[in-house]
Amino acid sequence: MINRRDVLRLSLAAMSSKLFGRGRAMAQSQELLKYLCPPDGVTPDLVTRPSPPCRPFVAPFNLMPVKQPVARLDPAPDPRAHQRYEEFLPKKLYEIRETEFRWVYHPDAPYNAGSWSWGFDGMTPGPTYHARYGEPILVRRMNTLPKVGESKVTFALPKTSIHLHNGHTASESDGYPMDFIASGEYWDHHYCNFPSGMDDREKLTTLWYHDHMMDFTASNVYAGLNGFYLLFDENDPGYEDVSSDEYKRIAAAHGYDPAKAWGLPSGKYDIPMVLHDVLFDSYGQASFNPFNTDGILGDRFTVNRIIQPRLQVERRKYRFRILNGGPSRFYQLFLSTGQPFVVITGDGNVLPAPAVAESLYLSVAQRSDVIIDFSRYRPGDQIILQNRLEQTNGRGPSGRMLEPGDGIMRFDVVESTAPDKSRIPSQLRPLPPMPEDLSKFKHRIWEFDYLAGLWTINGQIFDHNRIDAKIEQGSGEVWILRNQGKNWSHPIHSHFTEFLLHQVNGRVITPATVQSTEFRRHYEFDDAAATTKVFMGGQRRDVATLLPNDELVVFMRWNDFLGRYIMHCHNVVHEDHAMMIRWDIVPPEKPGGGTKPAPGLPSASPKGKNPA
Amino acid sequence: MHSRRNLLTRFTERTAAAIRGVSQDESNQAPPVDGRNAAPCDCSHPRNGPYAHHFLNVVVQTHQGERALFYDDLLKGKMVMINCMSVKDEAVFQTTSKLVKVQRLLREGPGRDVLIYSITVDPEHDTPRVLKAFADKHGAGPGWKFLTGEPAAMQHLRNRLFTSADGHDHGEGSAQDCSLAMIRYGNEAVGLWGAVPARTDPELIAMRLSWIRSDQSAAGTLRRGGPPPLSS
Ligand SMILES: [Cu+2]
Numbered sequence: 001m002i003n004r005r006d007v008l009r010l011s012l013a014a015m016s017s018k019l020f021g022r023g024r025a026m027a028q029s030q031e032l033l034k035y036l037c038p039p040d041g042v043t044p045d046l047v048t049r050p051s052p053p054c055r056p057f058v059a060p061f062n063l064m065p066v067k068q069p070v071a072r073l074d075p076a077p078d079p080r081a082h083q084r085y086e087e088f089l090p091k092k093l094y095e096i097r098e099t100e101f102r103w104v105y106h107p108d109a110p111y112n113a114g115s116w117s118w119g120f121d122g123m124t125p126g127p128t129y130h131a132r133y134g135e136p137i138l139v140r141r142m143n144t145l146p147k148v149g150e151s152k153v154t155f156a157l158p159k160t161s162i163h164l165h166n167g168h169t170a171s172e173s174d175g176y177p178m179d180f181i182a183s184g185e186y187w188d189h190h191y192c193n194f195p196s197g198m199d200d201r202e203k204l205t206t207l208w209y210h211d212h213m214m215d216f217t218a219s220n221v222y223a224g225l226n227g228f229y230l231l232f233d234e235n236d237p238g239y240e241d242v243s244s245d246e247y248k249r250i251a252a253a254h255g256y257d258p259a260k261a262w263g264l265p266s267g268k269y270d271i272p273m274v275l276h277d278v279l280f281d282s283y284g285q286a287s288f289n290p291f292n293t294d295g296i297l298g299d300r301f302t303v304n305r306i307i308q309p310r311l312q313v314e315r316r317k318y319r320f321r322i323l324n325g326g327p328s329r330f331y332q333l334f335l336s337t338g339q340p341f342v343v344i345t346g347d348g349n350v351l352p353a354p355a356v357a358e359s360l361y362l363s364v365a366q367r368s369d370v371i372i373d374f375s376r377y378r379p380g381d382q383i384i385l386q387n388r389l390e391q392t393n394g395r396g397p398s399g400r401m402l403e404p405g406d407g408i409m410r411f412d413v414v415e416s417t418a419p420d421k422s423r424i425p426s427q428l429r430p431l432p433p434m435p436e437d438l439s440k441f442k443h444r445i446w447e448f449d450y451l452a453g454l455w456t457i458n459g460q461i462f463d464h465n466r467i468d469a470k471i472e473q474g475s476g477e478v479w480i481l482r483n484q485g486k487n488w489s490h491p492i493h494s495h496f497t498e499f500l501l502h503q504v505n506g507r508v509i510t511p512a513t514v515q516s517t518e519f520r521r522h523y524e525f526d527d528a529a530a531t532t533k534v535f536m537g538g539q540r541r542d543v544a545t546l547l548p549n550d551e552l553v554v555f556m557r558w559n560d561f562l563g564r565y566i567m568h569c570h571n572v573v574h575e576d577h578a579m580m581i582r583w584d585i586v587p588p589e590k591p592g593g594g595t596k597p598a599p600g601l602p603s604a605s606p607k608g609k610n611p612a
Numbered sequence: 613m614h615s616r617r618n619l620l621t622r623f624t625e626r627t628a629a630a631i632r633g634v635s636q637d638e639s640n641q642a643p644p645v646d647g648r649n650a651a652p653c654d655c656s657h658p659r660n661g662p663y664a665h666h667f668l669n670v671v672v673q674t675h676q677g678e679r680a681l682f683y684d685d686l687l688k689g690k691m692v693m694i695n696c697m698s699v700k701d702e703a704v705f706q707t708t709s710k711l712v713k714v715q716r717l718l719r720e721g722p723g724r725d726v727l728i729y730s731i732t733v734d735p736e737h738d739t740p741r742v743l744k745a746f747a748d749k750h751g752a753g754p755g756w757k758f759l760t761g762e763p764a765a766m767q768h769l770r771n772r773l774f775t776s777a778d779g780h781d782h783g784e785g786s787a788q789d790c791s792l793a794m795i796r797y798g799n800e801a802v803g804l805w806g807a808v809p810a811r812t813d814p815e816l817i818a819m820r821l822s823w824i825r826s827d828q829s830a831a832g833t834l835r836r837g838g839p840p841p842l843s844s
Pocket residue numbers: 455489490491569570571574575579
């Protein structure tokens with residue numbers, strides 16, 4: 001059924017495409033913003049209270065420092081508090097403070113006065129962790145945020161539970177929403193840094209950490225509580241000149257075979273960048289609308305919490321680890337010169353082979369590591385990273401494209417200082433295989449919907465004491481993720497283990513499948529395309545982007561730990577309005593014992609789309 | 613759409629002026645309003661408060677027959693819980709009985725100052741008299757106000773609480789589409805707001821009010837928050 005809003009949208013879209021040429025799409029999208037946003041009669045904040053203007057591409061790029069370990073923690077960590085602690089004794093210890101500070105998003109007034117923010121060690125994003133497979137660490141996170149009423153950031157709650165997104169982490173270190181600490185408390189997070197099931201194909205690269213506080217994830221992350229956590233290993237050691245004597249010494253120290261190193265752009269040529277869209281008040285203070293349950297949009301695009309920065313790049317290859325930090329906006333990123341990206345990871349998962357993509361589609365929390373080779377440019381050339389995906393409300397992209405799009409940041413090319421020793425191998429890392437017969441595995445259906453102001457999963461809202469799925473340790477299951485909404489999108493994230501995509505809307509996905517044709521509101525795929533139009537993740541990922549009416553079938557395995565975890569929508573506004581389930585890893589039943597389905601699950605697919 | 617907003621604007625101007633005892637000519641100096649394209653009309657006196665910009669200062673009536681300005685009189689500087697309800701919809705979402713339990717818990721603890729506002733989404737039916745009978749039947753305690761008023765004013769509040777009649781394309785009636793399943797909780801002295809599903813246990817709802825309470829206690833030495841020792 002087409003309702004009044006759809007009619008309005010269609011007629012406006014038709015009208016505006018007649019009235020304006022492609023070049024007018026920006027103004028047009030501003031005009032349409034007034035009409036397309038819910039609820040009826042409410043003009044979105046970014047139209048009624050837009051951020052103060054500021055100049056694009058003048059603020060210098062912010063590169064976060066690498067977090068350094070400490071010699072010891074006082075008091076010492078409690079081994080009784082952690083699963084498998086003695087087996088994975090921390091080789092490095094870290095302590096970090098959650099703090100409040102003024103953060104200068106841009107040098108122009110009023111932004112130059114700073115926006116009260118939260119972060120780690122006085123910065124947002126927080127420092128970047130450089131971790132290695134085979135090297136367990138422990139991070140002591142100390143909540144030293146001001147208390148309610150004293151804090152200058154007023155919209156966020158100074159209670160925190162920091163989650164390592166993608167981490168194969170024991171439950172007690174995973175940042176469960178109710179495992180929070182108040183101001184004046186600390187929590188020890190033990191990261192074992194081994195791949196699931198000790199299978200090297202399960203290794204990950206670009207992870208990030210962010211707050212996961214019950215009811216307040218959106219506001220607390222928006223306030224600044226996030227940062228990067230990068231995992232290195234023998235293939236991806238964080239060094240590019242891998243035939244040098246220097247690297248041979250480093251490899252020996254880590255027990256690596258130097259011949260196995262890929263030699264990807266590394267060191268200062270390996271740059272993490274998190275995108276956030278932020279709305280500021282007239283004083284340049286980041287503002288937050290806690291009453292908006294659809295999702296929050298900002299009108300200032302930030303990279304590492306700087307508005308539209310510029311980065312000087314040498315004429316050589318760079319690795320950029322691009323993360324959509326939310327809270328609610330989706331991006332489709334292009335380079336202004338039309339140069340494609342060489343994509344090497346999707347959501348922290350290394351692809352079997354690099355893919356060449358004209359654009360990157362990132363729903364909330366999605367990541368992609370890409371190589372951009374600037375050697376084709378001349379010094380003085382400027383390349384703009386653009387977002388062309390239109391989004392007029394918090395529910396998801398509108399389905400229209402912006403031309404030329406919003407400038408996210410600018411690369412300013414300078415001459416290189418030394419020869420580029422980095423390489424892009426033609427083959428990277430094979431994915432864990434999909435089992436041949438999925439019918440042998442337990443199937444569960446999860447339906448994502450809306451009810452009476454809340455975002456629901458199987459008609460339920462999150463209850464941290466209710467176990468929605470009991471999963472036997474060591475088992476694999478097939479999950480069917482179904483979006484019941486025809487007008488909204490949900491980037492679905494499950495903790496602890498990765499999704500292996502089996503089907504998207506009936507289309508079988510293989511390790512070689514890449515999304516190819518131009519993206520609107522549906523997934524479209526091609527096998528082994530030379531250049532894909534859009535990259536939105538490989539077969540293995542940790543965010544399953546459910547666009548309107550989508551159904552995804554994924555396979556997962558749960559190894560190594562026990563305890564409670566969550567799956568939730570990573571539009572964090574939806575998450576805070578209860579679009580989250582609790583699943584527990586439980587000890588395996590004795591043979592022949594059998595397991596009962598968890599309560600609250602539909603016994604059969606109401607739409608008959610269940611492939612099981 | 614235009615007519616509804618214009619109606620609302622005239623309504624708030626007139627009533628706000630009437631309440632402050634000024635003539636309509638004096639107060640009616642806002643530029644002409646063109647439907648939804650207009651900036652929100654702040655029709656009463658200048659206000660401040662963290663989310664004063666978010667709510668029009670519409671006049672509401674309580675189940676006890678009082679008239680109040682929604683922001684100035686009910687929200688500004690206060691600890692509150694807000695839910696949307698109607699006497700008819702209560703058959704589907706029984707939030708009121710849950711809130712009775714929450715209020716009892718809050719009044720036994722340090723939450724005596726927490727005010728509860730239950731905003732009707734059915735003002736035609738839910739008159740102050742109907743709401744009074746409903747409140748009495750449920751045993752709503754002091755500090756709990758059931759709010760009704762002109763339909764345009766109530767629609768504004770619903771919109772500002774991000775609930776809307778067809779906003780999510782269900783079209784299955786008000787029970788589906790307004791936020792009857794959610795309770796907002798806020799400390800508007802600070803500007804800190806959260807939301808909790810109404811189905812949550814009363815103890816866990818009451819706990820949320822303690823999270824957002826202003827806290828002047830002195831900072832002690834850093835202490836361990838977790839994780840606790842595993843039970844083997
Ligand atoms: Cu969602």
